[in-house]
Amino acid sequence: xxxxxxxxxxxxxxxxxxxxxxxxxxxxxxxxxxxxxxxxxxxxxxxxxxxxxxxxxxxxxxxxxxxxxxxxxxxxxxxxxxxxxxxxxxxxxxxxxxxxxxxxxxxxxxxxxxxxxxxxxxxxxxxxxxxxxxxxxxxxxxxxxxxxxxxxxxxxxxxxxxxxxxxxxxxxxxxxxxxxxxxxxxxxxxxxxxxxxxxxxxxxxxxxxxxxxxxxxxxxxxxxxxxxxxxxxxxxxxxxxxxxxxxxxxxxxxxxxxxxxxxxxxxxxxxxxxxxxxxxxxxxxxxxxxxxxxxxxxxxxxxxxxxxxxxxxxxxxxxxxxxxxxxxxxxxxxxxxxxxxxxxxxxxxxxxxxxxxxxxxxxxxxxxxxxxxxxxxxxxxxxxxxxxxxxxxxx
Amino acid sequence: xxxxxxxxxxxxxxxxxxxxxxxxxxxxxxxxxxxxxxxxxxxxxxxxxxxxxxxxxxxxxxxxxxxxxxxxxxxxxxxxxxxxxxxxxxxxxxxxxxxxxxxxxxxxxxxxxxxxxxxxxxxxxxxxxxxxxxxxxxxxxxxxxxxxxxxxxxxxxxxxxxxxxxxxxxxxxxxxxxxxxxxxxxxxxxxxxxxxxxxxxxxxxxxxxxxxxxxxxxxxxxxxxxxxxxxxxxxxx
Numbered sequence: 001x002x003x004x005x006x007x008x009x010x011x012x013x014x015x016x017x018x019x020x021x022x023x024x025x026x027x028x029x030x031x032x033x034x035x036x037x038x039x040x041x042x043x044x045x046x047x048x049x050x051x052x053x054x055x056x057x058x059x060x061x062x063x064x065x066x067x068x069x070x071x072x073x074x075x076x077x078x079x080x081x082x083x084x085x086x087x088x089x090x091x092x093x094x095x096x097x098x099x100x101x102x103x104x105x106x107x108x109x110x111x112x113x114x115x116x117x118x119x120x121x122x123x124x125x126x127x128x129x130x131x132x133x134x135x136x137x138x139x140x141x142x143x144x145x146x147x148x149x150x151x152x153x154x155x156x157x158x159x160x161x162x163x164x165x166x167x168x169x170x171x172x173x174x175x176x177x178x179x180x181x182x183x184x185x186x187x188x189x190x191x192x193x194x195x196x197x198x199x200x201x202x203x204x205x206x207x208x209x210x211x212x213x214x215x216x217x218x219x220x221x222x223x224x225x226x227x228x229x230x231x232x233x234x235x236x237x238x239x240x241x242x243x244x245x246x247x248x249x250x251x252x253x254x255x256x257x258x259x260x261x262x263x264x265x266x267x268x269x270x271x272x273x274x275x276x277x278x279x280x281x282x283x284x285x286x287x288x289x290x291x292x293x294x295x296x297x298x299x300x301x302x303x304x305x306x307x308x309x310x311x312x313x314x315x316x317x318x319x320x321x322x323x324x325x326x327x328x329x330x331x332x333x334x335x336x337x338x339x340x341x342x343x344x345x346x347x348x349x350x351x352x353x354x355x356x357x358x359x360x361x362x363x364x365x366x367x368x369x370x371x372x373x374x375x376x377x378x379x380x381x382x383x384x385x386x387x388x389x390x391x392x393x394x395x
Numbered sequence: 396x397x398x399x400x401x402x403x404x405x406x407x408x409x410x411x412x413x414x415x416x417x418x419x420x421x422x423x424x425x426x427x428x429x430x431x432x433x434x435x436x437x438x439x440x441x442x443x444x445x446x447x448x449x450x451x452x453x454x455x456x457x458x459x460x461x462x463x464x465x466x467x468x469x470x471x472x473x474x475x476x477x478x479x480x481x482x483x484x485x486x487x488x489x490x491x492x493x494x495x496x497x498x499x500x501x502x503x504x505x506x507x508x509x510x511x512x513x514x515x516x517x518x519x520x521x522x523x524x525x526x527x528x529x530x531x532x533x534x535x536x537x538x539x540x541x542x543x544x545x546x547x548x549x550x551x552x553x554x555x556x557x558x559x560x561x562x563x564x565x566x567x568x569x570x571x572x573x574x575x576x577x578x579x580x581x582x583x584x585x586x587x588x589x590x591x592x593x594x595x596x597x598x599x600x601x602x603x604x605x606x607x608x609x610x611x612x613x614x615x616x617x618x619x620x621x622x623x624x625x626x627x628x629x630x631x632x
Binding site for chain 2: 162
């Protein structure tokens with residue numbers, strides 16, 4: 001490293017934003033619109049944890065009574081991701097609601113094909129928020145893109161009365177009022193807020209486990225003021241979620257130079273133009289991580305990032321590229337720390353990059369665990385059980 | 396401001412028809428008329444920070460700075476060219492919003508794409524080739540991807556695990572403890588009433604009509620599905 005870079009990095013070890021440049025708090029307008037009868041603000045209820053955000057505003061993260069806004073890609077292609085979120089919440093004893101009255105945020109399609117518009121996107125968001133309020137549970141957003149997009153929708157609705165009116169007219173046909181949550185909360189914020197409680201339930205030792213973190217673009221780049229930044233993590237210069245949890249669990253978080261780069265998902269590219277996705281994911285992320293940090297596992301906190309960084313490695317291996325590192329969400333990582341079964345809960349058989357050496361590093365006998373899962377599948381096949389239940393996974 | 400003839404890409408990058416200036420001007424006006432537009436563009440320092448952060452700029456002849464500059468200069472000819480040649484290369488990651496001027500080039504592209512769809516531009520039709528099944532999935536089922544999409548012929552580059560999933564799909568889905576995840580053709584179990592509410596949103600917001608411009612066949616299929624279900628429920632769209 002050259003001397004000038006060293007100097008710059010030293011200056012940036014701790015970052016304090018000047019108060020004169022702080023943006024306003026959106027809550028002022030949010031509550032003003034409620035007072036004027038424009039919408040209902042769904043309040044964060046006790047118990048909650050207060051966490052710091054990028055510009056210093058304190059954000060309330062509810063601990064319990066959560067309405068799980070699920071993710072298309074997690075549920076469809078990485079089901080151990082969603083299962084781990086539920087499992088950790090159950091283990092910590094917090095109640096939740098897993099709704100059928102929930103649609104996708106539809107933002108993957110919005111960013112991929114543009115076959116939508118701001119009215120439809122806002123109506124989809126507020127239909128889901130209204131559905132959550134009807135149950136009395138508070139929305140917890142699983143997907144980083146849903147989280148980012150819902151923040152965009154909130155900003156547009158705060159700014160544009162004509163959009164509010166369009167959405168109000170549509171929701172009136174559904175018999176629903178306009179509802180906006182007091183905070184839009186991503187599941188990784190819940191894991192960050194709960195990291196000490198999670199660590200208190202840790203049964204597997206993560207000493208000597210090296211991780212790299214890929215922060216998800218739509219979590220912290222879209223409407224960045226909502227994202228959690230902690231002065232004690234990266235000097236407050238990168239989002240603290242994922243890293244804060246990994247450190248609380250005793251893992252060593254290693255940095256790498258392309259941390260700001262996206263994963264290469266591309267929304268449309270991952271589905272119909274994957275040469276770009278594979279190239280970017282391997283050359284700008286995985287290979288750089290391997291060369292500069294040599295992690296045991298890559299942790300991230302969004303649907304598309306897990307898929308892209310995991311699945312892109314197979315083709316690159318055929319070209320003898322420097323790849324070959326497991327990728328998972330920090331929810332699965334936390335579940336493993338708390339003793340979750342790698343297949344019954346974390347469902348790692350849906351992943352592509354070889355995770356078995358990593359399980360061995362944690363002292364998990366993956367062959368025995370796989371035999372247990374296969375026995376479950378045989379029971380399902382013979383009709384002895386219809387589904388694997390929460391009781392079964394902890395048997 | 397006078398137009399520049401910034402033909403920075405060769406003419407054979409993509410095949411699309413040349414159109415009259417007033418058509419280009421109308422398309423540009425549609426971009427500017429979008430309610431999001433005033434929040435996405437404040438000018439351009441030409442610093443290039445957005446390009447440095449942009450993943451697509453590394454692998455394509457693409458630049459978020461050129462997008463912001465062309466619109467800021469009101470260069471309607473160049474904006475039209477970008478709508479036909481550039482906008483579908485964007486990754487929509489929004490790394491470009493680190494712009495010190497507060498611009499959102501990715502957001503400008505979202506708007507340009509919508510205008511391209513609404514007007515059935517050649518680039519929009521080409522970009523959506525092979526993508527129709529995804530639009531069908533999200534609009535008709537309420538979830539974007541489903542477990543049964545994991546087929547080895549669709550994802551040969553994702554490794555042999557895709558075939559394992561495909562071969563064992565029904566059993567492995569039943570081996571998921573959350574009760575909403577026992578589905579194979581949707582990400583999770585979406586309630587019937589919820590789906591009907593989504594159909595009302597697609598119809599009322601004009602999204603279903605957008606599809607007509609770029610894929611008439613898909614539009615006809617979706618229209619029939621939605622109208623049948625709404626009629627069954629006695630809902631007048």
